[in-house]
Amino acid sequence: MFASILDGIFNGLSIGSILLLAALGLAIVFGLMGVINMAHGELMMLGAYTTVVVQNAFKGIGGPLFELYIFFALIAAFLVAALVGLALERGVIRYLYGRPLETLLATWGVSLILQQFVRSVSWVMVFGLILFSLLFFGGQWLLKRRADFESVQKWIVAALLPLSIGISLAASTFLGQTYKLAVTKPWFGAQNQDVTAPSWLRGGIPIGNFQLPSTRLFIMILTIGCVVGVYWFLNCTKWGLRIRAVTQNRNMSACLGIPTRKVDAITFAIGSGLAGVAGCGLSLLGSVGPNTGQNYIVNTFMVVVVGGVGKLIGTVVGAMAIGIADYVIGTGILGNLTNNPALKEVFAFFATTSMAKVMVFALIILFLQFRPAGLFPQKGRTVDA
């Protein structure tokens, strides 16, 4: 009995911490900018792929160092995802502020592109992309010196775009024809990639009849670390102060001289970086493939909805609540608690992993009837809050 209770608590918290880790970055970004990033899952996927690359690099080195690769992978995953996030913010999202629904669609487009990108990225493709950027942006940079640049810009873009596409296309086709498979072979392909945890993470810590899986413990610790880190960043640093200020009142902050644009970019990069870390951590538990991100998005969105906007604690509690509910319903423990046969039957019907999700969603809708703005809503005087 003791073991099964411990098991239940541990598993519930563990599922919750996975959700929390995945949702943390999303919640911060949503809190600050009101933007739902549909590509969040794909940023996690990029983190997971970074882990694969780091792991393979360390495999080459071999020896005891390999056992530690996961820490380097965490850092690398954070950096890669943060950079991609930054590019996404600078290139797309900042043009769409104040239009959350359009942002949602645009980031969905980005997520599709990223998915296909990891499927078909190869040396030729990278080469073509770099060449294109050089031609297109370099060309514009050169032509900018002309005095009448502004007036002819439209035409320059119109001419430069097909030209640079054409040239880089031709060049990469040529490259592909010359070197064949060596350069056209996809780096990853459509297949799932393997991430093997270092051996010290593979077993578990036995407690009597029960065994605590190390990877899950590791992820729980990682989640706690991330939450503490984010808390510290938001509350004890200069930029954290600014982020909180902008979250509470964007216009007022702008009036007081806070560079809101920069705050947005930094927050988005950090949120994306956290997604990368989540991807790295989750690669120890689940699959790494082009679809990896898709498996998490809806659950993480639900965490944000339940948790409410703008308070870290809401996200934490929301994630734990969903995680525990999912586990408790899915394993059918509830059925043992009641003696009412009708209730027992209902619980048994929902006691499969698929049906538990149906139940949890119904509960979320029910919950929103009472707390439409989530667990810890921001208080304000506007009609919309």
Next chain:
Amino acid sequence: MTRLFGRRKFMVYGSAALGASMLLKACASPSAPTDPAASPAEGSPAASPAASGDTIKVGILHSLSGTMAISEKSVVDSTQLAIDEINTAGGIMGKQIQAIVEDGASDWPTFAEKAKKLIEQDEVVVVFGCWTSASRKAVLPVFEEKNHMLYYPVQYEGQECSKNIFYTGAAPNQQIEPSVDWLLENKGKDFFLVGSDYVFPRTANTIIKAQLAAKGGKTLGEDYLPLGNTEVAPIIAKIKAALPNGGVIYNTLNGDSNVAFFKQMQGAGLTAEKYPTMSVSVAEEEVQAIGKEYLLKQYAAWNYFMTVETPENKKFVDAFKAKFGESRVTNDPMEAGYISVNIWKQAVEKAGGAGTPTDLEKVREAAYGQEFAAPEGPVKMLPNHHISKTVRIGEVRDDGLFEIVYSTPAPVDPIPWNQYVTETKGFSCDWTKTGVDNPGKFKT
């Protein structure tokens, strides 16, 4: 809140983004020909004369995008390999095969649409394709309506026997049933069944439960995960509760869930010694993706493993690696795709032509009884549109391939209508049979 950027800047970055995305599409694989029709014949002289006079058009219909691309892409590769081999050897009766590849996009109505397109628009004489049962069921009405021909290369749940489909993967009695027997004999009587939530695992588990009941085993629990779900903690908890002292796990999970399941089994202390696991959807490629450390000593049941020792297999593996890269592996559905093309080729040669609709009927009849020395060993197409296959059980070894621990002495004949399921007990299928209402399903 004001906008700090000018409309012009927006135009520039915007068009750059658009351009970049266009470029991404275009140059991702420059070697991919603009006309997919020409793709299989790369390196062989047959592509250019598109005139129907000296080519035979065939269709390949698999998911190249979406969730199923992970699995189906490699079947396309092996199918094209078989076509290439035939073309370099001079084609079929002097005619080159021209393959038209269509993307089913992991979407069942799209499969039906593309099947129609291949048949009506491209006028192919045969289609090789489909992976999931749902996609096969979606195209089935199309093939029946046009009285056309599909070769289906994946092991499946049976309970179907269409005049217009040739099934080159295993029927349940060529994969599931022998493996359950083997488990009962060698590993124990207490079973837990886990599967993804779709038709194959559910039917497979119905069969297994009936079989266990008949042979003295016990089913102590079963659970299903939604496709793509990777949260397996509840299932692992259920397994521990149902089998506290160890037992056999029969695993029909598919895709991503498999990865999560095996990674987390180890952490939860479900070791291969105490909880031997038999999988029917884990082949060489999946072992690579899951990580062999997690799978050591676990079992899988298939008809073909990359480690099968036949001269045909050596040739197949070598040819495949030469074409697609040294790191690639071959697996059962890929081999079945390879068999499909070859059996069809032999049937065409026997029928003496594949061009016209009347030939189609002849080719179908000519397929019965075709034997082929496949990489897995000899196979034979039977009048019930399934092929006889050797059944093997493999154990994952250090290098990520399978050590074959059991194989049937001779190929097993397929039984499409399952004899353990009460609803189909006593039915059989024989398309050469006359005098019955429906040769696809009649009571014997």
Next chain:
Amino acid sequence: MTVQAAGGRQGVDWLRRRSLLMEVGIVALVALFLMFIVPLLLSGFRLNLMGRFLALAIAALGIDLIWGFTGLLSLGHGVFFALGGYALAMHMKLQIPATASSQLPEFMDLYGVTELPWFWRPFDSFPFAAIALMLIPGLMAGLLGYLVFRSRIRGVYFSILTQAMTIIFFNFFNGQQKLINGTNGLTGFKTILGATVSDAGTQRSIYLATILLLVAAYAVCRWLTSGRFGRLLMALRDDESRARFTGYNPTGFKVLVFAVSGALAGLAGAMFTLQSGIISPKAMDIAFSIEMVIWVAVGGRATLVGAVLGALVVNFGKSLLSEKFPDFWLFFLGGLFLGVVMFLPDGIVGLIRTQGVEWFRNLTGRSKQLSTYPSLEEDPEAQYERKNIDDRKSDG
């Protein structure tokens, strides 16, 4: 508008009637063209595609109604689409000849179901199925809408919830193998109203019926959006709080329009199922639901013509492109999402309305259309201010 005001009430009425007549005429012409000329131009396969895409256009109209006009972005319309499809498919699965050995759909025999489940029974009658295929998704949308809008959930929250709803319905339908054949969905339809479904003649009638239904759906949407109701929807879209303060309770209107939109999606699903021959839980996929939105975005939001046009353009594009470049369809689609949102916020129709008119004037050598105060058009300062005011508005 100023001219109309000067013309007095009668003038307004006359002008309105004239433009309405013109619109009816154009719609009728296009419909006749689709019905009788297009079949001559396209091969059988492409014509079947055309029919399917016209069915999808009905769903696009529904999306336009709630997104374009009311500002609610639903990412879960696939569910209503599938419910409609299932309703009709269940009817067709029950068209079993009396001579058959079993009076159950064949998958039930396989899974050991001996008696028709209760909820299948009424679908045996065609009138019931025909009503249910719109009523069930409509009611479902209404119920969900009521629960969500009642607690004033909107914006991104609403979108996320609808998205979660797709997963839930998917899981539910996917898991019920005995009742509705799980993942495989319903397929292999034989007859409808006594006619063989796969027959060329029947498919032709279905194609014609799809066009008629599309025209009807267009008329309903046109009617809903043109009068007071339509203006109210747009008010809700632009500033719900203000609409509330002027004394309207938005909940009822939003529920109603969401239900209508769901019903249209259901109708689309039914017509699509008829022509594609399969309905499965896959139609409840998130990706499909979001794709529906992009049809409308491409065509042009808040223009009904745009929704229809977008559905046709995107789907034909998809069909052709994925034939040519199967590997890269996702790049195209992703680029389309980005491109439309960033450069064509008003879609094709919007582009034609703004740029197109200007280009046409340039081409024909006429000067730019000038508004009341020509000097303002020339004054750079006024231009700058106008632009900035515009920008600020769209930011809010």
